[in-house]
Amino acid sequence: MPLSRFESLKNYLNLVILGQPCLTENLLIALLADGHLLVEGPPGLAKTRAVKALCDGVEGDFHRIQFTPDLLPADLTGTDIYRAQTATFEFEAGPIFHNLILADEINRAPAKVQSALLEAMAEGQVTVGKNSYQLPELFLVMATQNPLENEGTYPLPEAQLDRFLMHLNLDYPSAETELEILRLSRNEAMTKTMPQIENLSQEEIFAARNEALQLYLAEPLENYIVDIVMATRQTHKYSDELAKWLDYGVSPRATQSIERCARARAWLHNRDFVSPEDIQAVTPNVLRHRLLLSYQAQAEGISRDDVIHHILSLVAVP
Template sequence: MSALTEIQQLKQWLSSQIVGQPELVDRLLIALIADGHILVEGAPGLAKTKAIKTLSEGMEGDFHRVQFTPDLLPSDVTGTDIYRPENGTFEFQRGPIFHNLVLADEINRAPAKVQSALLEAMAERQISVGKSTYALPDLFLVMATQNPIEQEGTYPLPEAQLDRFLMHVRVGFPDVAAEREILRLSRNEASATSIPDAPVAEVSQATIFEARQAALTVHMAEPVEEYIVQLVNATRNPDAYGPDLAKWIEFGVSPRATISLDRCSRAHAWLAGRDYVSPDDVRAVLHDIFRHRLLLSFEAEAEGLDADKIIDNLLQRVPVA
């Protein structure tokens, strides 16, 4: 069985378990294939935690959830040296960051030191304690969540730290049909006689690494590559596309956005079973990649514009090469 078939079967099974959030399932798999981390924003009860936990059940790898709170310390995430009096030495006790899939629940509840410790691990794929450095697993994905409703007592992530995330996904409430399906699924899970659907087969880490290499080989024509570059450039030189756009954008996206757009577009095309990237693949993931990297001006906020509306404007004004 090919890596694509296995990943598509995993996606189908995840969609049956995570009802009403197809975009979240899709973006989780894209992040897994593109080897990046994902920030998910949504109201409580929208299956954010269940999504990554269910993903861990369908693949080879361990999962750990960390609830971020104001009293959390960096060592609670990374681990720390423990003194062993019986032999008079220090022994490193690994923290939850050393799992394959890590859920950083309500990341904006923790102070800056804890956020920095996590984001350093995400960027460098290693952590340092004292004079020692410890490598993280080859398969390592962080899904951080934040609640947009309650902002009291939170520590918003600075733009430089947000830039470390491959994608920033916003999830909304399910529609009426999905709500009915959620009710049925919940009843079945609560029933003592029901047996939860098991994934067709556990996806191995070797298959995931194979999928990553396959996605990187997806063909991207020069016009599509130019389209990516021009979209990025439009955020840095918005006056070339209209004085109103220049008035709304304070700072454009970083080179990480270019790299992320390339990798996620390839992953999106590969998941769809195509061996080439189209402009539609770029547009499909653009909001998730630019949303947390665009810094808007006061004028934009005063006019009630958010990053998504600015990105919609960019799509209308930047032509496909």
């Protein structure tokens, strides 16, 4: 599997999305690790544009779903339609049956819609009535949410957050990047065109996933991943601060996600083995949405990123 095809896609993303190299790399990591992605940041930071750009570079059906408070589960999954000609019900598939889903402002959807999406993300299927329907083999949900608006939003439950492979936090660009963005938007408005790229086929994506799974991961590094996860659960064994800051640790799904993401990052960096740096690089994005901070941590202004960096400083590197 030629790495150059993914490098071309990464270059395309960096050309379309300015000043967000971490975002573009993690989009590819999510694609390689076969996981779903939650992107959070203030409005106007090209969250939707980044996801759409990834979809433009990948072979498959794409659909954008704008989540609103009046959205119904059937608007997502589809529903049984009665056909008078045959006096039978026929299933009409909803937008969730596309390969790449952009769930825009996911936290604006009510609980029933989030539950329907939860089954799709966790099981790769949806259930309508008495029947279950399998989703495509290439199925990737990329969700965005705005942290600045709380009115009319529904916080995602921990069970659904755990289904996301990674949670990316975006920040405002520098002044230099802002100027580049200004010029890029003006040029696109004048030419009415976007850069073009040859799409990655689904076969290429599946082959790359298999190659990433075959990378060498030493047993001490497997233990290192487990130790990081255990530090979120057995906090008293590591530090008093950690015990005060965390109410609950992360699930075994976090362990698996760290490994898959570390493998994907190593593959993208053209290495045939996973290094401690790969694990440390992906851990914040994998754990950020899974940690449940205590009231004391919130009162002291301790963020999840602060806790994660503290954990990484405590756990010995092999």
